[in-house]
Structures are given as structure tokens and as C-alpha cells.
Amino acid sequence: MIHAENLSVSYDDVDALADVDLDVDEGEFVTVVGPSGCGKTTLLRTIGGLQEPTTGTVTVDGDPPEVAQSAARLGFVFQDHTLLPWKSAVENVTFLRRMAGKDPDPAGARDLLTTTGLDGFEDARPSELSGGMKQRVAIARAVHLGADVLLMDEPFGELDEITRDEMGVEILRLWRKNRKTVVFVTHSVPEAVFLGDRCLVVAADGDADPAANGSPGRIVAEFDIDLSRPRDESVFGSETFGAQVARVRGALHGDT
Numbered sequence: 001m002i003h004a005e006n007l008s009v010s011y012d013d014v015d016a017l018a019d020v021d022l023d024v025d026e027g028e029f030v031t032v033v034g035p036s037g038c039g040k041t042t043l044l045r046t047i048g049g050l051q052e053p054t055t056g057t058v059t060v061d062g063d064p065p066e067v068a069q070s071a072a073r074l075g076f077v078f079q080d081h082t083l084l085p086w087k088s089a090v091e092n093v094t095f096l097r098r099m100a101g102k103d104p105d106p107a108g109a110r111d112l113l114t115t116t117g118l119d120g121f122e123d124a125r126p127s128e129l130s131g132g133m134k135q136r137v138a139i140a141r142a143v144h145l146g147a148d149v150l151l152m153d154e155p156f157g158e159l160d161e162i163t164r165d166e167m168g169v170e171i172l173r174l175w176r177k178n179r180k181t182v183v184f185v186t187h188s189v190p191e192a193v194f195l196g197d198r199c200l201v202v203a204a205d206g207d208a209d210p211a212a213n214g215s216p217g218r219i220v221a222e223f224d225i226d227l228s229r230p231r232d233e234s235v236f237g238s239e240t241f242g243a244q245v246a247r248v249r250g251a252l253h254g255d256t
């Protein structure tokens, strides 16, 4: 579904990403974990057609990302939820479909808001919602758009740990139901392991030494996550989960 080959991205004086080869299958949930500044957002933006690669190519279902984006086949969920403050939750959810020229389907949007735990808040404005609730609206909006691919950049980064765990369970439930292809960027190793079929570790040389900089991020390790599905909070206490988290942490610290 997503294919990237020999991808590198440089900004004016920063080499952000290099040598990325990546294939994500249809319906797969891939997580990307790595330290701050290693190029995770750059990777996601490049897959989404928001950033031009310096070298290499990316395709989404065989098309350039810009084509996939304009056909509303890509949905984005970012850390700052970018809801329209003057619109209600349900209007925010229907907005992108309307913009894409699709039937806005408010009844479907209301169902989706119920599924994401926002029953009774469909007509509330963003200012009346907590951070977690706003993020649920943003996720419902991306799913409602009907995109095949969801690109999520630290969507739970601003949330407290308990809400974050709940949102993880929620997103897996939605994913099971809608079977999207997901690329999910996070700083959190446990989150990356809990959510993913596969976890990519991105790091740059010198990440262990924050004073060193200048080298681009690369995919330095990749793990198939060996945890059965469906997964819920009970997974967190399991030995297998702990072992997988340790393996990913090891790779982040350069122990591969």
C-alpha cells in the first residue's frame, strides 16, 4: 500500500532523513518510534505528500502521495488536533468529507462519535471538550473521511498517561472495525509496541549524545510485534509485552 525507496529529505542546512526503504501492507498498523528530531515527522509528511523528498520515491497504492491526498485516500491526525473552534464536534467530523466533495453523512459522523466515546457531546464546540475528547474528534474525522491510509503523528502526545492508554485501546478497536492502513509516530516505546503489527526504530548517529547533530535519521531496526490481537490494557502487564518493549528500547540505545 505504501512503498518508499531510497528516500532522503534535506531541509536547507539539515539532513533530516536518509536511506529509507519501506513497505507497508494494506491494513497493516506500523508504528515509528525514535528520539526527538530524528526525522519521524519528516517521514510521515513525506509519505503524506506534505514534504517533497530530496531523493527517492514514495507511492501510496501506486500513486504519488499528492494524488492520493487529493483523492482523500490519506487521513492525517496530528498532535495539535486542528479542529475548527466555531464548529460542533459533528460538524468538525463532516467537514473534511464536505471539502472532499463527498456526502458529509452526519448520521455516520454521529455513529462514529458514539463509537469513539463521545456520546452526548456531538453538538459540543471544541472549547467544551477535554484534550482527549478533542483528539477523539480528530480521529473520528480522519476515519469518517473514508481514507484508506491514516498517518498519525504523536496524536496522544499531549494526553495524560491514563487517557493515552485508553486512546490506544480505542484506536485499535476502530482499526479492527475499519481496517485502515496506519502509520503511527510516537516517542513512547510501550505505545509503539502495544499498537503495532510492526515497529520501526528511527535514529540518527549521535542521538545518544544530544550535543552531536547533523546526521540524518535512518530506520535502524524493525520488529514484528508478537502479541496476539485483539489487545487491551491487560497486555501491559504481560511478560511478552515487557520483553518486546525491552527489545525496542535496546535498539533505540544502539544495542542491535
Ligand SMILES: Nc1ncnc2c1ncn2[C@@H]1O[C@H](COP(=O)(O)OP(=O)(O)OP(=O)(O)O)[C@@H](O)[C@H]1O
Binding pocket: 011, 012, 014, 015, 016, 034, 035, 036, 037, 038, 039, 040, 041, 042, 043, 187
Ligand atoms: N521545515 C523545516 N525546516 C528546517 N529544518 C527542519 C524542518 N522540519 C524539520 N526540520 C529538522 O529536521 C530534523 C528532523 O525533524 P522532525 O520533525 O522530522 O523530527 P521528529 O523525529 O519528528 O522530532 P519530534 O519527535 O521532536 O517531533 C530536525 O533536525 C528538525 O529540526
